[in-house]
Amino acid sequence: MADATRELYWDGAQLTLDPDEGGRRLAIDARCVNGDPVAGCFAHVCALPGEDARIQFDQPEVQEARRAALAWWIPLLGDALVCLSTFSLDSVHFAGAVTVARHPRLFDHDPFARLFPGTVVPTGLFSLVSPPPGPLIERIAGAPWPGGRFPQVDPAVP
Amino acid sequence: MTQSPAREEPVTTIKEEDATINEEDAEPVAELTPGAAFPDVQLPDHTGRERSLSEIAAGNPLALFTARGWWCPKEQRYLRELVELQNEFEVAYSQIVVITIDEPETQSAFRAGLGARFTFLSDAERRWIDRLGLLEDTDTTHRPYRPAGFTLRPDLTIHSAYNGYWYWGRATAEELRQDMRAITREVRGDWDLG
Numbered sequence: 279m280a281d282a283t284r285e286l287y288w289d290g291a292q293l294t295l296d297p298d299e300g301g302r303r304l305a306i307d308a309r310c311v312n313g314d315p316v317a318g319c320f321a322h323v324c325a326l327p328g329e330d331a332r333i334q335f336d337q338p339e340v341q342e343a344r345r346a347a348l349a350w351w352i353p354l355l356g357d358a359l360v361c362l363s364t365f366s367l368d369s370v371h372f373a374g375a376v377t378v379a380r381h382p383r384l385f386d387h388d389p390f391a392r393l394f395p396g397t398v399v400p401t402g403l404f405s406l407v408s409p410p411p412g413p414l415i416e417r418i419a420g421a422p423w424p425g426g427r428f429p430q431v432d433p434a435v436p
Numbered sequence: 437m438t439q440s441p442a443r444e445e446p447v448t449t450i451k452e453e454d455a456t457i458n459e460e461d462a463e464p465v466a467e468l469t470p471g472a473a474f475p476d477v478q479l480p481d482h483t484g485r486e487r488s489l490s491e492i493a494a495g496n497p498l499a500l501f502t503a504r505g506w507w508c509p510k511e512q513r514y515l516r517e518l519v520e521l522q523n524e525f526e527v528a529y530s531q532i533v534v535i536t537i538d539e540p541e542t543q544s545a546f547r548a549g550l551g552a553r554f555t556f557l558s559d560a561e562r563r564w565i566d567r568l569g570l571l572e573d574t575d576t577t578h579r580p581y582r583p584a585g586f587t588l589r590p591d592l593t594i595h596s597a598y599n600g601y602w603y604w605g606r607a608t609a610e611e612l613r614q615d616m617r618a619i620t621r622e623v624r625g626d627w628d629l630g
Contacts, residue, residue: 345526348553353483353544408485411492411533413526413553427495428529430590431625 282421283366284308286403290327293376293399302327304373307363307425313405316360320382321401324390325365325374331394335364335372335423339393341415343375344423346389348412354387355379361407362424364390369420378404464567468584474500474592477564479535479557482543489533489592492555497619498531498588499612501600502570502581505536506546510583510603519552521609526553530616535559537580572601587615595619 287301410424418426583600
């Protein structure tokens with residue numbers, strides 16, 4: 279599942295893909311940073327730099343935030359949405375989420391801010407990614423939701 | 437005293453853009469029967485983003501429904517069944533898609549009212565309805581989709597097809613569970629552990 283995941287670093291004020299710049303290591307859906315970067319965006323980073331700021335992905339409040347993202351957060355953002363990913367630390371733990379949009383006006387509504395406080399960061403780091411279609415909220419092989427994809431099996435091959 | 441405006445008819449205007457589909461694209465597809473490939477329909481979703489079925493499936497089984505529109509009492513009832521079922525789909529690596537002729541804005545409001553978290557696709561411009569052979573020609577006012585259901589493998593091959601013109605023809609929750617089980621067994625290499 280390594281291809282589905284990229285690591286970025288968060289020091290509480292800045293996001294970077296460069297590990298040498300320091301900050302807490304967080305895994306995100308790789309599609310969010312693998313495409314052409316969209317300039318002039320804003321990231322709402324709902325995460326803390328401290329290593330103890332973590333919750334298990336399977337906790338009900340984390341499930342509910344993902345449901346809220348599908349039900350109304352993504353529709354509310356509309357065309358402003360650039361991409362969205364949860365942060366994972368390992369195969370079990372959730373460390374928050376990032377929503378990237380063309381303007382920051384709706385970030386006060388971010389359902390992931392119920393779990394970890396949000397910080398608005400101007401950014402040109404992220405790519406345009408179609409949001410998850412729903413209703414699937416589960417992670418795939420430990421990749422940060424909504425990333426990952428199961429290997430395909432051809433039913434015709436015994 | 438001003439008079440209230442007349443209730444707006446839920447009629448979607450047929451736009452001139454319909455004529456932009458070229459002849460090759462406009463050819464009707466083969467019958468939508470088990471074993472056939474369902475076309476990789478591309479339409480705007482309830483937020484207005486263009487989406488294809490293969491993108492939505494993303495390697496997962498998919499339950500696809502065509503529905504008349506928000507105004508139909510049968511659809512209101514059936515879609516509530518799907519809303520119940522989404523609580524299983526959300527953890528079962530499977531997707532639900534509903535196609536109607538409503539505009540995305542209308543779908544988004546309807547979806548929110550239902551409490552749905554799955555995707556609606558809008559064929560307000562009737563780009564696919566004839567090609568799929570799913571025009572409900574008994575309703576000449578709305579020209580909606582005929583209610584139908586298809587359970588699809590991740591490659592969009594049809595596993596089962598349901599004709600929902602009469603309400604009792606629609607797939608029950610249990611039939612959908614059985615279809616999803618059969619498809620998942622086929623496509624997940626680790627179904628039989630050990």
